[in-house]
Amino acid sequence: MPAWVVRPSDAAEVQACVARAERDGLVLVPAGLGAHLDMGGPPARVDALLCLDRLARVVDHQAADMTVTVEAGCRLAVLNPTLAARGQWLPLDPPRVARTTVGGLVAANLSGPLRATQGTVRDLLLGIRVVGGGGALVSGGGRVVKNVAGYDLPKLHVGALGTLGAIVEATFKVRPRPAREEALVIACRDAADAAELASSFLDADAPPFWIEIDGTDDGPVAVSVGLAGIEDEVLHAREIARRIAARRALRAVDDAAVRRAELVDFGGGSFAAVLRAAVLPREIGDVLVALTKAGIPLRFEAHAASGVVRAAIRDAAAVAPLVRSLRPDIEARGGSLVVERAVPAVKQEVDVWGGPGPALALMRGVKAALDPAGVFAVGRFVGGI
Amino acid sequence: MPSSGLVARLRAIVGTDGVVDRPEALLVYECDGYTLERAAPDVVVLPRSPAEVSAVLRLLASERIAFVPRGAGTGLSGGTLPVGAPVMVCTSRMQKIESIDVANRRVVAEAGVVNQWITNAVRAERLHYAPDPSSQPACTIGGNVAENSGGPHTLKYGVTTNHVLGVELALPTGELVMLGGAVEERPGYDLVGLVVGSEGTFGIVTRAVLRLVRTPEACRTLLAVFDSVDAASEAVSGIIAAGIVPAALEMMDRLIVAAVEQAYHAGLPTDAGAVLLVEVDGPAAGLDVHAAAVRRVCTAHGAREVRTARDEAERAALWKCRKRAFGAVGRLAPNYCTQDGVVPRTRVPEIVKRIAAAAERHRLRIGNVFHAGDGNIHPIILFDERDRDETSRVLAAGREILEACVELGGSITGEHGIGVEKMAQLPLLFGPDDLRAMMALRAVFDPERRANPHKIFPDAKVCVEARAPRRQAPL
Numbered sequence: 001m002p003a004w005v006v007r008p009s010d011a012a013e014v015q016a017c018v019a020r021a022e023r024d025g026l027v028l029v030p031a032g033l034g035a036h037l038d039m040g041g042p043p044a045r046v047d048a049l050l051c052l053d054r055l056a057r058v059v060d061h062q063a064a065d066m067t068v069t070v071e072a073g074c075r076l077a078v079l080n081p082t083l084a085a086r087g088q089w090l091p092l093d094p095p096r097v098a099r100t101t102v103g104g105l106v107a108a109n110l111s112g113p114l115r116a117t118q119g120t121v122r123d124l125l126l127g128i129r130v131v132g133g134g135g136a137l138v139s140g141g142g143r144v145v146k147n148v149a150g151y152d153l154p155k156l157h158v159g160a161l162g163t164l165g166a167i168v169e170a171t172f173k174v175r176p177r178p179a180r181e182e183a184l185v186i187a188c189r190d191a192a193d194a195a196e197l198a199s200s201f202l203d204a205d206a207p208p209f210w211i212e213i214d215g216t217d218d219g220p221v222a223v224s225v226g227l228a229g230i231e232d233e234v235l236h237a238r239e240i241a242r243r244i245a246a247r248r249a250l251r252a253v254d255d256a257a258v259r260r261a262e263l264v265d266f267g268g269g270s271f272a273a274v275l276r277a278a279v280l281p282r283e284i285g286d287v288l289v290a291l292t293k294a295g296i297p298l299r300f301e302a303h304a305a306s307g308v309v310r311a312a313i314r315d316a317a318a319v320a321p322l323v324r325s326l327r328p329d330i331e332a333r334g335g336s337l338v339v340e341r342a343v344p345a346v347k348q349e350v351d352v353w354g355g356p357g358p359a360l361a362l363m364r365g366v367k368a369a370l371d372p373a374g375v376f377a378v379g380r381f382v383g384g385i
Numbered sequence: 386m387p388s389s390g391l392v393a394r395l396r397a398i399v400g401t402d403g404v405v406d407r408p409e410a411l412l413v414y415e416c417d418g419y420t421l422e423r424a425a426p427d428v429v430v431l432p433r434s435p436a437e438v439s440a441v442l443r444l445l446a447s448e449r450i451a452f453v454p455r456g457a458g459t460g461l462s463g464g465t466l467p468v469g470a471p472v473m474v475c476t477s478r479m480q481k482i483e484s485i486d487v488a489n490r491r492v493v494a495e496a497g498v499v500n501q502w503i504t505n506a507v508r509a510e511r512l513h514y515a516p517d518p519s520s521q522p523a524c525t526i527g528g529n530v531a532e533n534s535g536g537p538h539t540l541k542y543g544v545t546t547n548h549v550l551g552v553e554l555a556l557p558t559g560e561l562v563m564l565g566g567a568v569e570e571r572p573g574y575d576l577v578g579l580v581v582g583s584e585g586t587f588g589i590v591t592r593a594v595l596r597l598v599r600t601p602e603a604c605r606t607l608l609a610v611f612d613s614v615d616a617a618s619e620a621v622s623g624i625i626a627a628g629i630v631p632a633a634l635e636m637m638d639r640l641i642v643a644a645v646e647q648a649y650h651a652g653l654p655t656d657a658g659a660v661l662l663v664e665v666d667g668p669a670a671g672l673d674v675h676a677a678a679v680r681r682v683c684t685a686h687g688a689r690e691v692r693t694a695r696d697e698a699e700r701a702a703l704w705k706c707r708k709r710a711f712g713a714v715g716r717l718a719p720n721y722c723t724q725d726g727v728v729p730r731t732r733v734p735e736i737v738k739r740i741a742a743a744a745e746r747h748r749l750r751i752g753n754v755f756h757a758g759d760g761n762i763h764p765i766i767l768f769d770e771r772d773r774d775e776t777s778r779v780l781a782a783g784r785e786i787l788e789a790c791v792e793l794g795g796s797i798t799g800e801h802g803i804g805v806e807k808m809a810q811l812p813l814l815f816g817p818d819d820l821r822a823m824m825a826l827r828a829v830f831d832p833e834r835r836a837n838p839h840k841i842f843p844d845a846k847v848c849v850e851a852r853a854p855r856r857q858a859p860l
Contacts, residue, residue, distance in 0.1 A: 122575060148535075148796075148799065148800055150815055152579060156826075176630065205511075205668070229668075278569060306570075308569070336571045354572065357563075358562055366829055
């Protein structure tokens with residue numbers, strides 16, 4: 001538990017906090033509303049939580065340019081209606097959306113079903129302002145949709161869990177919301193059947209807007225597909241989807257956003273850990289089968305087009321053994337198995353990140369370059385960074 | 386000048402035919418697509434594999450010799466100009482497409498593979514590699530990664546960085562390190578994202594893992610003729626406001642249209658103020674609705690004519706006009722310089738006026754061909770490099786145009802990179818703290834600054850020799 005919570009009201013105050021922490025040798029963990037503090041390794045030390053929730057403005061929405069600049073503490077619950085009023089959206093559908101801020105979205109690299117066709121934070125982030133080591137306010141990227149001036153600093157902060165600085169502002173490209181978006185939920189025999197069905201969808205001439213697999217270790221498994229566009233496109237996509245689903249039972253969901261939210265928050269509130277496996281898209285069937293045959297009660301959910309499988313487990317004691325049994329095979333394939341979220345007890349038992357890969361030395365170098373004094377979230381990241 | 390001992394040791398690594406050191410042969414390497422500054426390297430090395438790149442860099446590291454990486458030399462910001470780097474390492478012989486994974490839509494290619502070859506290799510599977518710079522029949526994947534290249538179809542599909550999942554990087558020490566890979570996400574900092582667009586200042590990318598994209602079922606290509614750039618720009622805004630994201634949205638102004646018509650006889654009206662090329666793609670169902678909407682918006686904004694390509698041949702003819710616009714311009718003057726800047730899409734009319742004013746002030750002819758959907762402008766400045774005074778006016782006009790881009794909230798480069806060309810302008814966008822962070826990152830990869838030195842960051846630029854006039858580099 002941190003001794004302090006600091007809530008600066010603007011970038012200059014964030015700079016002052018960081019400079020002071022550095023002078024006093026304190027470790028800060030940047031946060032928004034605290035919804036994603038259960039991600040990452042156990043910090044080596046936390047002296048203060050640097051809460052950015054008071055930096056809450058939508059700074060500039062240029063609808064005609066399809067860009068938006070937002071302060072880090074702005075909640076998506078505030079940003080999304082602003083964009084929707086102009087028929088646009090930031091097509092990212094993270095877990096715990098109601099308590100997620102823009103800074104958290106970037107720092108935790110959050111995504112959901114929409115990533116299948118809309119990309120992830122790295123594809124939508126145009127520019128960033130970050131308070132880094134020494135309290136310096138550093139800008140990277142810009143506010144235009146295309147820009148290759150200087151190094152792509154914004155990318156480094158995506159998923160860095162605040163270990164390279166405190167994000168104070170971000171600029172995104174936004175997109176027009178589809179005129180219509182509906183979903184079909186298709187019942188499958190088991191995980192293998194679902195993976196096979198997902199492959200058929202991905203091979204189709206017009207792949208769905210998004211495609212997810214969800215289920216439990218011993219219960220029903222479903223493939224959900226999102227269909228979006230103008231009326232003609234949705235009708236056509238529905239026809240194709242029904243054909244691909246063949247004789248499997250299916251139900252239509254009018255409001256696809258509701259289904260996406262169910263999927264992305266699949267674990268509900270009560271779990272000891274969420275595991276996250278990343279493999280090639282066509283290998284998710286193997287991961288799903290391994291998970292369901294492990295003999296541990298769990299729920300799972302997969303971004304089929306991206307090769308990402310998540311599993312929520314209630315029994316804290318079961319997590320570490322499961323990770324240890326699955327991780328070697330997944331890593332041998334060039335993938336990863338990360339403990340995405342967990343209660344502290346689990347993090348004491350198992351390395352949440354797994355093998356850091358060949359680039360660890362460079363990553364340590366990046367950390368030392370941008371946070372030489374070690375002010376930011378020390379120990380939370382890969383390899384103890 | 387490197388010692389004969391060094392040349393012999395380089396030959397031992399890459400073979401006798403892999404080292405160029407005769408002065409007349411080195412002239413080929415004295416510039417890339419940016420021809421205003423020239424400097425020949427002392428020696429060019431052409432490794433045949435990542436292992437040979439590694440061996441070459443190890444040798445250079447032991448002698449503390451700086452190097453400049455180069456692919457096909459189609460870059461447009463002088464990124465391969467050997468300034469303070471006697472050795473050029475050219476990846477153009479590394480041409481293997483190492484693997485194609487159709488099911489997972491991945492390709493692993495060596496750095497010297499030409500962009501277009503990737504799409505050629507997977508076309509039968511109805512896949513393609515999306516970034517399509519105008520130089521795609523010649524430019525290499527290594528160069529694309531270094532510059533984070535774009536192209537006309539990036540409005541919908543993104544630029545190089547959105548399609549590179551992994552790179553193998555030869556660090557200046559010669560060590561090969563794999564960053565990222567075929568799997569879409571992995572724990573750790575996004576070093577792939579950092580290396581893409583780093584213009585060869587972190588080392589040499591030897592291999593890349595690329596994402597392939599499903600080729601859309603169908604597309605509609607329209608060409609709309611307007612009386613003015615303003616009217617065409619309004620149409621662009623109208624298309625975006627209608628919620629349509631075209632696969633491409635390209636504009637050419639009067640000077641370019643006339644040049645293109647003269648060169649290719651595509652039947653374009655030479656008195657048109659501006660021509661818009663619009664492509665929508667996706668599932669066949671609904672495509673006609675989108676195309677009709679585009680046509681309606683164009684007509685509402687004063688298009689005097691809107692053509693729709695009826696088949697693939699007509700589509701190819703329309704695209705040829707756009708993609709070969711640079712070639713057509715080559716007929717108008719002995720030399721041209723392609724500028725690259727970005728403004729917010731809605732400020733296109735304003736920047737076009739500022740460009741016209743700069744042209745008038747400096748007594749230059751400037752044409753405009755650009756990615757209107759992205760606000761990415763490409764003023765093409767015509768000149769004759771034998772005229773020293775005109776050449777200096779070209780540089781001055783280019784600088785003013787970039788300053789105007791920044792004033793309007795944009796950037797000094799959208800896809801060509803900083804190279805040597807725009808080093809002095811980088812501080813227009815970034816302050817001392819921003820530049821310090823970038824330099825610190827550079828030092829992580831290249832503490833001795835031997836990889837493509839004197840690029841990107843403003844420094845006391847080493848004098849580059851201006852040589853006798855030569856032929857315009859083809860592009």
